[in-house]
Amino acid sequence: MRAIVLAAGVGSRLRPLTQTRPKAMVNMLGDGPILHRCIRCLVEVGVNRVTVVVGYRADTVREETGDSLFGADISYVYAPDYKSTGTADSFYLAARELTDGVLLIEGDVLFDSDIPRRLLNRIDQSDIAAVAPFRPPLNGTAVTLDNQGQWIKNVYRDTPSGERDGYWKTINIYKFSAHTMRKLCELWERARLDNPAAYFEDMLKAFIDGGQKVIARDCGDCRWFEVDDFGDLTTARHIFGCQSPGG
Numbered sequence: 001m002r003a004i005v006l007a008a009g010v011g012s013r014l015r016p017l018t019q020t021r022p023k024a025m026v027n028m029l030g031d032g033p034i035l036h037r038c039i040r041c042l043v044e045v046g047v048n049r050v051t052v053v054v055g056y057r058a059d060t061v062r063e064e065t066g067d068s069l070f071g072a073d074i075s076y077v078y079a080p081d082y083k084s085t086g087t088a089d090s091f092y093l094a095a096r097e098l099t100d101g102v103l104l105i106e107g108d109v110l111f112d113s114d115i116p117r118r119l120l121n122r123i124d125q126s127d128i129a130a131v132a133p134f135r136p137p138l139n140g141t142a143v144t145l146d147n148q149g150q151w152i153k154n155v156y157r158d159t160p161s162g163e164r165d166g167y168w169k170t171i172n173i174y175k176f177s178a179h180t181m182r183k184l185c186e187l188w189e190r191a192r193l194d195n196p197a198a199y200f201e202d203m204l205k206a207f208i209d210g211g212q213k214v215i216a217r218d219c220g221d222c223r224w225f226e227v228d229d230f231g232d233l234t235t236a237r238h239i240f241g242c243q244s245p246g247g
Contacts, residue, residue, distance in 0.1 A: 001047045001120065002100060006090045006200070007035055007107030008055030008079040013229040022057045024107040025064060028233060029242045035065060038105060041113040043070045045120055047103060051075050053090040055082025087200040092188045095181050102181065106172035106200070110236050111224040118217055119175040127213070128175045129204075132220035134159070134167035137235055140226070141201040142167040145216055152214045155205035168216060170201065171224055183207065 011023030018026060024035040031037060039050055050072050054061045058078055067074055077094045079085065087106060095102070103116055119128045129152060134142050142159040143152045144166055159167070176184070187206055191198070208214060225236040236242075 001103065002049040002051065002098070003042050003047045003103040003105060003116075004091065004094045005035065005038055005050060005052045005105050005107050006087050006094075007061065008053050008058075008082040008090045009087075009108075010056045010083070011108070014227070014233070018056075020057070021060050022054070023227075024052075025057070025060055028110065028227060028236060029240050033064065034110060034227075035061065035107060036069065037110065038107065039065075039072055039074070040070050041111060042103070042105075042116060043072050044113040045117045047072065047116070049073050049075075051077060051094050052107075053077045053079055053094050055079040055090070081196070084196060086197045086202075088188055088198040088203045089192060089196060091200050091203070092185055092192070096185045098181055099178055101175065101177045104174040104176060104200075106226070108228065109172050109224060109226050110240065111171070111173065112222055114222045115171065115173055115219045115224060118219060118222075119173065122175075122215075122217075126175075126215050127177060127180045128215045128217050130171040130173040130219045130224075131168040131216045132171055132218070132222075132224070134164045134169045136161050136163070137231075138169045141170045141172075141199075143170060143216065144168070150215060152208055152216050155201060155208055157199070157201055157205070168218075170204075171219060172200075172226060173219075174214075180207075180212070183212065 007024035011018035025033040115130050139161040142156045144154045146153045
């Protein structure tokens with residue numbers, strides 16, 4: 001199994017931590033860079049090939065991560081337009097030439113290995129998104145499910161924090177088949193000129209609105225948090241039992 005980690009962004013809301021290094025290389029929990037923690041968790045569930053999409057301070061990622069880490073082979077895809085494009089384009093750059101299924105992980109998510117393990121435990125070709133009940137302090141992309149509570153029905157970007165009955169938060173960890181990877185890349189090839197700064201969630205919404213099915217896997221009992229700013233970092237340290245910030 002291969003994983004793609006999207007780590008090209010600047011992370012401006014975490015400055016000065018990201019003044020000289022990308023967000024993926026910030027030591028958020030005191031146990032090494034977030035990217036290295038991500039790779040370690042992936043290796044724990046049997047993923048041995050990781051493609052990292054880099055952009056801002058790309059040399060720092062390559063130099064400190066190398067071609068192999070924790071037993072995983074690491075490769076890199078450079079996103080030259082990282083300042084003006086979003087995670088949809090980063091995904092496309094890494095996925096367009098792949099011929100097998102992958103785990104897709106956004107590089108600002110702290111998580112334990114339980115989440116990718118749950119996605120990989122389903123051995124069929126189903127496409128799966130890790131989700132958690134949408135409740136404070138969560139905000140961002142939310143989804144609702146079909147009447148059976150299995151498939152994602154609607155995707156809503158920029159959902160503010162609050163109690164939202166029936167809403168689920170995307171954890172930004174997915175498992176996609178090779179067939180779906182091709183379809184998502186085709187979607188982006190048609191849409192990229194209209195909104196080059198689009199997020200991957202925009203592409204996911206277009207995919208589902210077009211009638212495709214993605215299973216929602218409840219991971220709300222697992223430890224995870226997406227870190228965009230210092231408030232998120234404080235919450236993440238509380239979830240993971242950290243007392244002091246990493247530099």
